[in-house]
Amino acid sequence: SEFAYQLHYYGASVPELDDLVEKAWKGTDRAPIPKTEQARHEALTYLVLGAAAEEEETPLFRPKLHYFVKGLEGAVTVLDKGDDTRPAKPTLFLNADDAKDKYEGRREEGAFFPVVVCPQCGQHHYEQYLQEVTSAPGEELQGGQQSPEGVVFYPDESKTESRILFTDNIVHSEDDAWEDTGTNRHTNGQVCYACGAIHTDDPGSCGRCERSGTLLPILILDSVDEVSSCPVCSYNQGNTHYDDPFRALKEVTVANVYVLAQDMLNQADDEGRRLIVFTDNRQEAAFQAGWMQDRARRYRFRRLLYEHLPNERPANSEDRPNISIESVVDDLVETLDEDRHRAQNIAPEVFEETVDSEFDTKFRDALQRYLTVQVLREVTASYNTRASLEAWGKLGVHYAGVSADNEHIQELASAYGLDSDELTSWLRNLLDWARKRQMLHHHREPIFSHTWDGRHDLVRNQYLPPIDFYPSGMRLERSPGQDSNNYVKVWIGQSRTKTEDWARRLELPENDLHPFLRSVWNLLVDDLELFTQLNSLEWASSDPIKGTQNVYHLNSHKIGITTQDERYQCDFCGRIHPRQTPNDACTRWRCEEGHVEVMPDEEPRDYDLVSLENAETFVMAEEHTAQVPTEQRDNIERAFKEGEGINCLVATPTLELGVDIGALDMVLLRNVPPRSE
Numbered sequence: 001s002e003f004a005y006q007l008h009y010y011g012a013s014v015p016e017l018d019d020l021v022e023k024a025w026k027g028t029d030r031a032p033i034p035k036t037e038q039a040r041h042e043a044l045t046y047l048v049l050g051a052a053a054e055e056e057e058t059p060l061f062r063p064k065l066h067y068f069v070k071g072l073e074g075a076v077t078v079l080d081k082g083d084d085t086r087p088a089k090p091t092l093f094l095n096a097d098d099a100k101d102k103y104e105g106r107r108e109e110g111a112f113f114p115v116v117v118c119p120q121c122g123q124h125h126y127e128q129y130l131q132e133v134t135s136a137p138g139e140e141l142q143g144g145q146q147s148p149e150g151v152v153f154y155p156d157e158s159k160t161e162s163r164i165l166f167t168d169n170i171v172h173s174e175d176d177a178w179e180d181t182g183t184n185r186h187t188n189g190q191v192c193y194a195c196g197a198i199h200t201d202d203p204g205s206c207g208r209c210e211r212s213g214t215l216l217p218i219l220i221l222d223s224v225d226e227v228s229s230c231p232v233c234s235y236n237q238g239n240t241h242y243d244d245p246f247r248a249l250k251e252v253t254v255a256n257v258y259v260l261a262q263d264m265l266n267q268a269d270d271e272g273r274r275l276i277v278f279t280d281n282r283q284e285a286a287f288q289a290g291w292m293q294d295r296a297r298r299y300r301f302r303r304l305l306y307e308h309l310p311n312e313r314p315a316n317s318e319d320r321p322n323i324s325i326e327s328v329v330d331d332l333v334e335t336l337d338e339d340r341h342r343a344q345n346i347a348p349e350v351f352e353e354t355v356d357s358e359f360d361t362k363f364r365d366a367l368q369r370y371l372t373v374q375v376l377r378e379v380t381a382s383y384n385t386r387a388s389l390e391a392w393g394k395l396g397v398h399y400a401g402v403s404a405d406n407e408h409i410q411e412l413a414s415a416y417g418l419d420s421d422e423l424t425s426w427l428r429n430l431l432d433w434a435r436k437r438q439m440l441h442h443h444r445e446p447i448f449s450h451t452w453d454g455r456h457d458l459v460r461n462q463y464l465p466p467i468d469f470y471p472s473g474m475r476l477e478r479s480p481g482q483d484s485n486n487y488v489k490v491w492i493g494q495s496r497t498k499t500e501d502w503a504r505r506l507e508l509p510e511n512d513l514h515p516f517l518r519s520v521w522n523l524l525v526d527d528l529e530l531f532t533q534l535n536s537l538e539w540a541s542s543d544p545i546k547g548t549q550n551v552y553h554l555n556s557h558k559i560g561i562t563t564q565d566e567r568y569q570c571d572f573c574g575r576i577h578p579r580q581t582p583n584d585a586c587t588r589w590r591c592e593e594g595h596v597e598v599m600p601d602e603e604p605r606d607y608d609l610v611s612l613e614n615a616e617t618f619v620m621a622e623e624h625t626a627q628v629p630t631e632q633r634d635n636i637e638r639a640f641k642e643g644e645g646i647n648c649l650v651a652t653p654t655l656e657l658g659v660d661i662g663a664l665d666m667v668l669l670r671n672v673p674p675r676s677e
Contacts, residue, residue, distance in 0.1 A: 003028050004046045017043070075248075076112045077126055078103055079168070079193040079216055088168035088193070088216040090126075108209070110155025110196030116165065116246035118230040119384065122573050125165040125221065125246060128155060128191075130198060133162035133224060140187060140222035141200065145207070152207030155196040164198070165221040165246070166191065170232060186219035186231065233589050257670050258292050261619050261648055262611065264666050272665040273617060274640060277650045279670045282625040288670060289623035289650035296619045300346050301374055302389055303612060308332055309389075309563045314398055316405050323398065323560030325375055325442075332371045337364060345620065345645070347371070349462045372445050373463045379561060380438045380448070383575055383588075390578045392609050393567030393599070397578065398560040399431050401528040408527040416508060416516055423506075425582045427520070430502060431530065432578060433587060434554045437489070439474055441532050441553035449473075449553065450538040459540075471537045473551025476521045485547040487537055491517050498589060505585040530558050570594035617647065624651040637661060 006024035014020040021039045076096045082089030092115065093099035099112050113126035130153040134143035141164060144153040156162075166189065190199040193216055197208035200220075205212040221227065229235060230245045257277060265273050279285045308331045312321040336343035344351055347370050354366045379397065381388035389395035402409070404420040413423040434440075438448045445458075452459050452469040459466055470487065477492040491499040492514050503513050524530045532555040537548035568577040570586040572594030581587060586594035611618075622636045639646040641662040649655070650670075 003042065007043055007046055011047075075115045077115050078107060078112060079191065081193075081213075081216065086169060088191075088218065090168060106194070108155075108195040109157050111192070111194060113196070114248060116248050118233060118235050118245060119247050123167070123170070123230060123232040125167045127248075128164055128166065128196060128198060129157075129159045130154065130162050130164060131156045133164075135162065135224040137225040139224055140185075141189075141198075141220055141224055144198075144200070147203075147207030149203030149205055149207040150199060150201030152203075153198040153200075154208055155198075163225050165223075165227060166198070166218045167221075168216070168218055170219065185222045187222055189218050189220040190215040191218045192216075235589075257288060257668065258295055258619060261292065261621075261668060262296075262615065264668065265619060265647055266614075266616055268665060272663075273647050274643065274662075274664055275648045275666045275668060276655065276661070276664065277621075277648060277668045277670055278655075279650060279652060282627050282652055284670065285625045285650045285652055286623050286627065289621045292619050292621040292648065292650065296621070297346060298387070299611060299615075300342075300618050302378070303615075303618075304332060304335070304342075304346060305375065305378065306389060306394055306563075306612060308335065309395065309561060311563050313396070313562050314400075314403070314560065316403050320400075321560070323562050325372075325379065325556055325559070325561060328561060329368065329371050329375055332375075333364065333368050336367060336371075341645070343367065353461050369445065370463050372442070373447060373458060375561075376440065376442055376445065376447060376556065379556075379559075380435055380440055382436045382438075383577075386576070387608060389612075390564075391567070391576050392612065393578075394564060394609075394612065395578075396562045396564030397432070397435065398562065399428060399528075399530060400558040400560070401530070402427050402431070406528075408523055412519055412523055415519070416506075416512060418506060422582045425580060426502070426506060427524075428579060429577070429581050429587055430499065430520075431524075431554060433498065433502070434474065435559075437472060439472055439489070439553045440556050441534065442556040449534055450542070451540045453540045455540040471545075473534060473537055473548060473553055474531070475551055476518065487545055487548050488551055491521060501589055502587065505581075505583060507583075525552065528558075530555055567599050568596045569599045570596050619648050620646050621648040621650055622646050624649040624655055626652075 003024060006027035007020065009027065010020055010023045014023055017040065021043045024043065025039055076093050076099050077090045078093065078099050080089045080091065081087070091099075093102075096112055100107075103112075110128070113128060115124055116127055117124050130141075130144075132143050132145060133141065133153065135141055141153070144151040167186075170186075187200070190202060191197070192199075192206040192209060192211065192214045194211050194214040195206060195209040197206055198218075198220070199207060199215065203215065206214055221231065227244055227246065235245050261275055261277060264275055277288065279288060305328070308328055310321065310323045310328070312323065314321055314323075336346065347367060350363065350366045350370050354363045378388060378395075379390075381390055385391060390397070402424060404410075404424045406424075409423055409427070410420050412418075413420045440448050447458065447464060449471050450456070451471065452464050452467060454460060454466065456464070458464040472487050472489055475488055475490050477490050489498065491497060493500075499517055500513055503517055506516075508516055521531075525533075531552040533550055533552055535549065536544035537551060538544055564578070568580055569575065570577070570588065570591060573586060573588050573591045575586060575588045575591070575594075576599070577587065577596050580598075581596045584595045584597065585592075586596055588594070622640070624633060624636060628636070636646060636649070637660070638644075640649055641660070649661070655661075
C-alpha cells in the first residue's frame with residue numbers, strides 16, 4: 001500500500017494526525033482528499049494494524065518495498081553538425097520519447113535513428129527505412145527519386161520497406177591494418193539531419209525538405225535489408241544461414257522477476273519463505289516458471305561447483321596438485337550421492353533417466369556423466385557469457401606445464417627476444433581463446449567434437465540443450481589445394497587470423513610472426529602435449545564432417561580448475577578476461593586501443609556474485625494453472641504448503657479460488673493487473 005508507506009515515511013517527523021494524513025495522502029498522488037474523516041479512518045486502520053497485528057511477536061502488517069530498474073527502451077541517435085574531425089555529431093538518447101521531446105519542431109519523424117552495434121567490435125550503425133529502393137536484398141543502395149539536387153531517398157516512416165544501415169564514423173579507421181573489404185563495403189553519402197532523407201550525391205540542399213546546410217557526410221553500408229557480416233571485424237562471416245550480425249540497443253530487464261523473487265525469499269525469515277508470482281495468463285505463467293526453474297538450477301549448480309573448487313594452485317611447471325576436472329567431478333558426485341534431495345534439485349534429468357537402486361551403479365554412473373558434461377560446459381563458457389564462474393572472477397583455469405620456469409618456454413622466449421613471464425601470459429590467454437571457443441576434448445565425453453541434435457543420447461536425456469551446436473577444431477595452416485572450412489580455425493592463413501592478431505600484441509617483427517606461430521604450435525603439440533589430434537569432427541550421426549580430418553583440440557586432461565578471486569576488463573570494448581594479459585592487451589579481435597585492467601570489487605556489487613556467495617535459498621518455482629494436471633497440481637500445492645522443495649508458485653489469478661496454500665507473507669505481481677478489482 002502506497003498510503004501505508006507514506007504514513008511510515010512521514011510518521012517519524014509529523015506529530016499531528018491531520019497533518020500526517022494530509023502529507024501521506026498527497027504523497028500517494030491520489031486525487032484531493034474527499035473527506036478528511038474518511039482519510040483519518042484509513043490512516044488509523046493502518047496504524048493500528050502496524051502496532052497490534054502480530055503473531056508470536058512477528059508483525060503481520062509488514063510492507064516490503066522492491067524497486068524495478070529500467071534499462072534501455074530502444075536507443076536512438078539525433079545528428080547535428082560537428083567539426084572538422086567529426087562532421088556529424090551524434091547525440092545518444094536511451095529512448096525515442098526523450099529525443100522527440102527535446103527536438104520537438106526541429107526534427108521530423110524520420111530523423112530519429114535507432115542504433116545497432118556489432119557485439120564483437122562495438123562498431124555502431126544507424127538504421128533507416130527508405131522508400132522506392134530497387135536493390136535486391138544484400139545489394140548496394142539503388143533507386144530513389146530524382147530531384148533537382150540529384151538522387152534522394154525518402155524515409156519510410158511506416159518502416160515496412162527497405163532497410164539500410166549507415167554510420168558517421170568507423171571505429172577502427174585509424175588502424176593501419178584495417179581495410180574496408182569483404183562482402184560488406186561502405187559508400188559515401190549524405191543524410192539530412194532534419195528530415196532523415198538519404199542522398200548518394202553531394203547536393204547543396206536536401207532534395208526532400210529543401211533545407212540548406214542540413215546535409216552531413218555518412219558511410220552507407222552496401223547491403224540493403226540483409227547484412228551478412230560486420231564490415232569492420234567480419235563478425236558472423238561464414239555463417240551458412242542469414243543472421244544479422246548487428247544487435248539493437250533495446251530494453252534490458254535489469255531487475256527482473258527472478259531477481260525480485262530471489263531477493264524477497266532471502267529477505268524473509270525461515271517460516272515465511274514462500275512466494276506467489278501472479279501473471280495475466282497461463283502462457284506467461286508457464287514461461288516464467290520454466291525460465292525461473294532453469295536459471296535457479298544453473299545457480300545451484302554453480303554454487304555447488306564453487307563450494308568444491310580446490311584452493312591449491314600449481315606453483316611451477318613440475319607441481320601437480322589434485323585440481324583436475326575429473327577430481328572435482330568425483331567430489332561433486334560424492335556430495336550429491338549422499339544428499340539426494342540436493343541432487344534432485346540440481347540434476348533432475350538423472351532421476352528421470354535411471355532408477356536409484358541400492359544394488360547397481362547405474363544411478364551413480366549417470367550422475368557422473370551428467371556432472372562431467374555440466375563442468376565441461378562451465379569451463380568453456382565464452383567471453384560473451386556473463387553468467388559463469390569465470391566471468392564472475394571465481395574460477396581459475398590452469399594449463400599443465402605453462403609456467404615461466406618451463407625450459408621449453410624459456411628457450412622459445414629467448415629465441416624471439418621475449419621475457420619468459422610475458423610469453424607465459426601470452427600462451428595462457430591463447431589457450432583461453434581455444435578453450436572458450438569450445439575446442440576442448442574430453443576422452444570420455446567428447447561433446448565438443450560433434451554436432452548436437454536429437455540423435456545424440458546426451459541431447460535426448462537433456463544433459464545437453466537442444467541447440468544448433470557446430471564444432472570447430474584447429475590446424476596450423478591449410479595444406480596446398482585444401483579448401484577453406486568453417487569448422488577449421490587455421491593459425492596461419494592467407495588473410496589475418498585470430499592467432500596472428502594475438503601474436504602482434506607481442507610487437508614482434510612482421511617477418512617473425514609465422515615462424516613464431518609454428519614454434520608455438522610445436523611447443524603445444526609436441527613438448528607440452530596440450531593439443532591432442534582428433535580423427536575428425538563429426539555429425540551427431542557419427543559420420544565425419546568433410547574437411548575436418550586431423551584437427552586439434554585442447555586436451556581437457558591437461559588443465560586444472562581452482563578457486564579465484566579476480567577478473568579483468570578491457571577499458572575500451574568491455575571484454576572480461578579471466579587473467580592479466582601481456583602488455584595489458586585486449587584479446588578481442590582488432591581491439592588494439594584497449595587496456596586490460598583489474599576489475600575492482602565495488603559497491604553496488606554484482607548481483608550474481610552476491611547471490612553466489614550469500615544467498616541462503618534459491619527460487620524453486622512451479623507453474624500453477626489450469627494447464628497442469630489435477631493430480632500434479634495437488635502435489636505442487638501440498639509441497640508448497642509444507643515447504644518441501646517448492647517455495648514459489650507462478651500462477652494466474654484463479655489460484656485464489658478455493659485453494660489452501662497455508663500462511664503466506666509475500667506476493668509478486670509479474671504484470672500490472674488488467675482490472676482494478
